[in-house]
Amino acid sequence: MTIDGITPAKILRPESIDELSQALRAETGAIVPVGAATQTFFGNPLRRADCALDLTRLSRITEYNPADLTIHVEAGVTLEQLQHALLENKQFLPLDPWNGPRATIGGIAAANAQGPFRATGTIRDWIIGMKVVHVDGRISKTGGRVVKNVTGYDLAKLYTGSLGTLVVIAEISLKLRARFARTATARVRCENAAAAAGLLSAIRSSPLNPVSCEWVGPENAVWIRFGEHPSAVDWQLRNLPAADWQIIEGAGESAEWEKLRQHYHELGSVMLRVIGLPGTVSEIVSEYKPKAWIAHVLNGIVLMAVSTSDEIRAIRSRYRVVVEKAPVEMRREVGTFAPAPAEYDLMKKMKEAFDPEGRLNPGRHVDGESSK
Amino acid sequence: MRREIIDRLERALGAAAVTTDDTELLVYECDALAIFKNKPDAVVFPANTQQVAEAVRIANEYRIPFLPRGSGTGLSGGAMAIDGGIIIELQRMNRILSVDVENRFAVVQPGVVNIHISQAVAPHGLYYAPDPSSQSACSIGGNVAENAGGPHCLKYGMTTNHILAIEAVLSTGEVVRLGNTAGEACGMDLVGAIVGSEGTFAIVTEITVRLLPKAQAVKTLLAAYKSFEECSQTVSDIVAGGIVPAALEFMDDKTIVAVEASVYRAGYPLDARAVLLIEVDGFSDGLNETAAEIIEICRRNNAYDVRVAKDEEERARLWMGRKGSFGAMGRISPDMMVMDAVIPRTRLPEVLAEINRISEQYQLPVANVFHAGDGNLHPLILFDSRRQDQVDKILTMGEEIMRFCVGVGGALSGEHGVGCEKADFMEMVFTESDLQTMANVKRVFNPSGLLNPSKIFPTHRGCTEIGRPGTTSTEEIGKRVEKMLLGQKPRAHSVLPVR
Ligand SMILES: Cc1cc2nc3c(=O)[nH]c(=O)nc-3n(C[C@H](O)[C@H](O)[C@H](O)COP(=O)(O)OP(=O)(O)OC[C@H]3O[C@@H](n4cnc5c(N)ncnc54)[C@H](O)[C@@H]3O)c2cc1C
Numbered sequence: 113m114t115i116d117g118i119t120p121a122k123i124l125r126p127e128s129i130d131e132l133s134q135a136l137r138a139e140t141g142a143i144v145p146v147g148a149a150t151q152t153f154f155g156n157p158l159r160r161a162d163c164a165l166d167l168t169r170l171s172r173i174t175e176y177n178p179a180d181l182t183i184h185v186e187a188g189v190t191l192e193q194l195q196h197a198l199l200e201n202k203q204f205l206p207l208d209p210w211n212g213p214r215a216t217i218g219g220i221a222a223a224n225a226q227g228p229f230r231a232t233g234t235i236r237d238w239i240i241g242m243k244v245v246h247v248d249g250r251i252s253k254t255g256g257r258v259v260k261n262v263t264g265y266d267l268a269k270l271y272t273g274s275l276g277t278l279v280v281i282a283e284i285s286l287k288l289r290a291r292f293a294r295t296a297t298a299r300v301r302c303e304n305a306a307a308a309a310g311l312l313s314a315i316r317s318s319p320l321n322p323v324s325c326e327w328v329g330p331e332n333a334v335w336i337r338f339g340e341h342p343s344a345v346d347w348q349l350r351n352l353p354a355a356d357w358q359i360i361e362g363a364g365e366s367a368e369w370e371k372l373r374q375h376y377h378e379l380g381s382v383m384l385r386v387i388g389l390p391g392t393v394s395e396i397v398s399e400y401k402p403k404a405w406i407a408h409v410l411n412g413i414v415l416m417a418v419s420t421s422d423e424i425r426a427i428r429s430r431y432r433v434v435v436e437k438a439p440v441e442m443r444r445e446v447g448t449f450a451p452a453p454a455e456y457d458l459m460k461k462m463k464e465a466f467d468p469e470g471r472l473n474p475g476r477h478v479d480g481e482s483s484k
Numbered sequence: 485m486r487r488e489i490i491d492r493l494e495r496a497l498g499a500a501a502v503t504t505d506d507t508e509l510l511v512y513e514c515d516a517l518a519i520f521k522n523k524p525d526a527v528v529f530p531a532n533t534q535q536v537a538e539a540v541r542i543a544n545e546y547r548i549p550f551l552p553r554g555s556g557t558g559l560s561g562g563a564m565a566i567d568g569g570i571i572i573e574l575q576r577m578n579r580i581l582s583v584d585v586e587n588r589f590a591v592v593q594p595g596v597v598n599i600h601i602s603q604a605v606a607p608h609g610l611y612y613a614p615d616p617s618s619q620s621a622c623s624i625g626g627n628v629a630e631n632a633g634g635p636h637c638l639k640y641g642m643t644t645n646h647i648l649a650i651e652a653v654l655s656t657g658e659v660v661r662l663g664n665t666a667g668e669a670c671g672m673d674l675v676g677a678i679v680g681s682e683g684t685f686a687i688v689t690e691i692t693v694r695l696l697p698k699a700q701a702v703k704t705l706l707a708a709y710k711s712f713e714e715c716s717q718t719v720s721d722i723v724a725g726g727i728v729p730a731a732l733e734f735m736d737d738k739t740i741v742a743v744e745a746s747v748y749r750a751g752y753p754l755d756a757r758a759v760l761l762i763e764v765d766g767f768s769d770g771l772n773e774t775a776a777e778i779i780e781i782c783r784r785n786n787a788y789d790v791r792v793a794k795d796e797e798e799r800a801r802l803w804m805g806r807k808g809s810f811g812a813m814g815r816i817s818p819d820m821m822v823m824d825a826v827i828p829r830t831r832l833p834e835v836l837a838e839i840n841r842i843s844e845q846y847q848l849p850v851a852n853v854f855h856a857g858d859g860n861l862h863p864l865i866l867f868d869s870r871r872q873d874q875v876d877k878i879l880t881m882g883e884e885i886m887r888f889c890v891g892v893g894g895a896l897s898g899e900h901g902v903g904c905e906k907a908d909f910m911e912m913v914f915t916e917s918d919l920q921t922m923a924n925v926k927r928v929f930n931p932s933g934l935l936n937p938s939k940i941f942p943t944h945r946g947c948t949e950i951g952r953p954g955t956t957s958t959e960e961i962g963k964r965v966e967k968m969l970l971g972q973k974p975r976a977h978s979v980l981p982v983r
Contacts, residue, residue: 180830180859182828203726234669253914258859259859260826260858261826262897265680265681269669269679270925272669319767321767343770343773344769411668434670449671454660455662455674458660
């Protein structure tokens, strides 16, 4: 295992949360928690790695209550494993991160990984509780096991997206939803960016309520997915704005989205998440002319392939940008998150409060960059 | 409070925006949970963020506790000045600053009343989804602080799912902006951490809220039952059947009687043991089928009457009864204590039975009106605050109910927060390590601890002991809240009659 060119001196594979806690208690060096290693390129460059904690053996579904629509899983449970367990009760977790079904739930939470279902929310919206292990081996929990809860601070919000730099996530409680009674995808290839932008604008101002709405460039394909009551899906298909839509349903539908997921990984070696508004997506694309992109149109987020640090800086002068993927040198140069000063300050203090010696994933989060 | 401090506050905010008058302070001795009271030493009414920050800096300089307050409709004592000090009242900051129709968000000040947002954006076919029953009175700042819920949170999520960005004054007086209009957390989700922190992390001074397009169609149903069990089973069957109603509310016979005797009269059947108020929304196509499925589930569980609201007027009336149900309790009892607990939905029957048992044991009636779809209970303990024997019982009763809910895998609060009411119960659900972690995070936001002290964490000194008895009665608070809900909001400075 090598992350950002660093190979940890040793790898531990705890098989229970207690073992994980003991391992952390015993270690004194830099600790790198790892799930399925599908996204180890994300974050600021790692500085040190004395001990990697491979969490894939924390793979138990500890409790599943179908009638309550809740499930409690260890951090190493994969998305695939989870969805599979939910299948027989016609339930699922509406997450389809680009890093794929092999990603672990803990990893998806730590990286706040997302995919086309972004329009329906992110993992933060489904987490109802977490058990975590602190750098000194101490175990604590936040939230609970019920679907609605305001007892105490919602620390899961801080752990989500913290890239394993505050605590090691050991167990996650999630609420679930019923599988969409029916899904269908409408796809069309537009003549040019202006045509795509026009079509997307028509969709945004229509009553349609897609669960995914992606603009894929430079080929200017628009992908829309509906998921709900069959009659409501039908109505939406009938009321699409005029275009030469190809309707994809049935067994082939998921396969097409899987192709798009693979396509994401081929967009380029430098990928940015540019955060704008639904109404500025086309402006972002036309102004920065990325080589390739996938935009979550309803959220105003453009994932784009660029080439140079200067481009990143230029976009950052106007938009919030997270570097999703880039060579180590470039990440070191521009920083992954570039938080505003106030956010940076609070995150830095948070890091110090949880991990005063900076031993959890050193350098990965705000401790690896300066503010904007 | 020392004259020097008052002078400083008056200079910073203007003399009219500071009060230390004993009678005026009475209004601020508690929130809507009237059994816990303590008067602040001063109340200030800032007009903008700078004045909030200025008041916070002055409080820091003199090391005086301070806390924000919205409309004071909180039900866990969150806006109560338990250690005295300065209350920073935000009702003057009540402007909707901008609405972005295309991108579906609004930027508002914290004192804006929840329902005013939906009213303001209605012409654009949009609304703000979280709808606490107190929505005609509570402030959006208070909603953010409590992560408020409401009937429609079953489908649309709590406040935390609708807050995109905030401006806040930290406990040091520093002003920060967090989050972005896309609601995309970059790194740690600081906005998400502040939502629900009950005014102990920061004073929120500007809020960017998500707006949703109104559903194409809505169907509202009322199903009446002769038993709690059949009613609860219907809830389980709907949830397990994969239907996501917009709302799924439970009201028992005591609630029905109170509502029907009040101005919130909704035409609920007086012979029912319990009713379910069920709403589904979405595209017109498919909605009739979903409603039919629900009616079928109700009938299978022996609902003896299922009514579908035939028009918007009937729908509004059915909801009026539900939203006014807390206020309506005044018709059947001088006082009530609103509880808030969450249980796994499948445990409803046994929990309701146990609440009934506890009610009989203590000889105090308990009414049940709650968000059944997510298992969020609101047992209302009915009592008379003039009878000390009853007052003595309610806290023990409340604790017993809480313990039972926690015992079946539940939580202490689904939407009203911990405040001072449940601070001592926190150890029922959290270990020392859990609480230590929360305290560490609180120290990052609120290092001096002066911002809203003695809340959330166990103090073991008992909230009531420090309250001075014989001030505002709970009945009076009930009336005050009812007045606010009916839209005759008492002005911040008006002095309410004291019994
Ligand atoms: C009849 C009735 C029905 C209710 N129904 C519901 C319901 O369905 N769902 C629900 O969730 N709640 C409900 N509540 C409870 C209450 O209305 C909510 O908790 C509401 O969010 C409180 O808002 P407020 O403006 O009154 O806050 P307050 O009571 O003034 O304050 C509540 C807390 O928020 C803090 N606070 C206030 N403003 C700010 C700010 N700007 N920044 C930071 N902290 C701040 C205070 O310090 C305090 O801790 C109900 C209450 C009543 C009386």
